[in-house]
Amino acid sequence: MAERLANRIKEKRAELGLTQAELAERVGVTRKTVNTVENGVFVPSALLALKLAEALSVPVEELFRIER
Amino acid sequence: MLPLLAILLITQQGAFFTQNVGGNRTVDHVKVSAWLVMSAVILLALVTGGGWIYPKRVRDLANDEATQVNRLKALRTGFIAAMLACLALYFLTFVEQVQVREAIHIVTTAGLTAALLSFAYMERRAARDG
Numbered sequence: 001m002a003e004r005l006a007n008r009i010k011e012k013r014a015e016l017g018l019t020q021a022e023l024a025e026r027v028g029v030t031r032k033t034v035n036t037v038e039n040g041v042f043v044p045s046a047l048l049a050l051k052l053a054e055a056l057s058v059p060v061e062e063l064f065r066i067e068r
Numbered sequence: 069m070l071p072l073l074a075i076l077l078i079t080q081q082g083a084f085f086t087q088n089v090g091g092n093r094t095v096d097h098v099k100v101s102a103w104l105v106m107s108a109v110i111l112l113a114l115v116t117g118g119g120w121i122y123p124k125r126v127r128d129l130a131n132d133e134a135t136q137v138n139r140l141k142a143l144r145t146g147f148i149a150a151m152l153a154c155l156a157l158y159f160l161t162f163v164e165q166v167q168v169r170e171a172i173h174i175v176t177t178a179g180l181t182a183a184l185l186s187f188a189y190m191e192r193r194a195a196r197d198g
Contacts, residue, residue, distance in 0.1 A: 029129070030130065030134075042133075
């Protein structure tokens with residue numbers, strides 16, 4: 001069965017009132033990268049996943065989950 | 069920068085195959101040299117991420133994780149296209165004589181064009197609003 005990495009970035013970002021560009025600036029990547037991770041187009045490395053979680057002030061396991 | 073180079077490469081190669089192939093005039097040597105330089109620049113840009121005129125901090129930001137993955141995927145596509153062009157040329161030699169220069173142009177153009185177009189497509193898709 002196909003597995004995919006689901007995330008709650010959009011939801012958490014909205015809670016903090018951040019735009020994709022603002023989150024990208026906090027993490028040190030481009031808006032394009034935040035967009036692709038958010039939409040599930042790109043699976044981030046562990047490093048980037050941790051940085052995103054840190055920037056959104058949530059544990060990484062709350063931000064990402066495996067969807068089966 | 070890369071989409072512009074792709075257009076230039078395709079235009080230049082179109083002109084190469086519609087005009088005198090493998091000529092030995094000075095102008096032909098200039099054309100081939102220009103093509104060689106442009107091909108090398110495109111390859112280097114695809115391998116390193118380009119943007120050499122910008123400071124390292126800007127280059128690192130533009131060449132972030134997603135872009136690096138897109139570049140690697142594009143290089144893989146380019147490699148496959150070049151190999152397919154080689155196979156096609158091999159079979160073509162059974163029915164028609166192909167000059168070495170022509171073959172090199174075809175393989176290089178196929179590889180670089182496929183890589184550039186693939187990279188442009190993935191970058192545009194990544195930039196699209198979700």
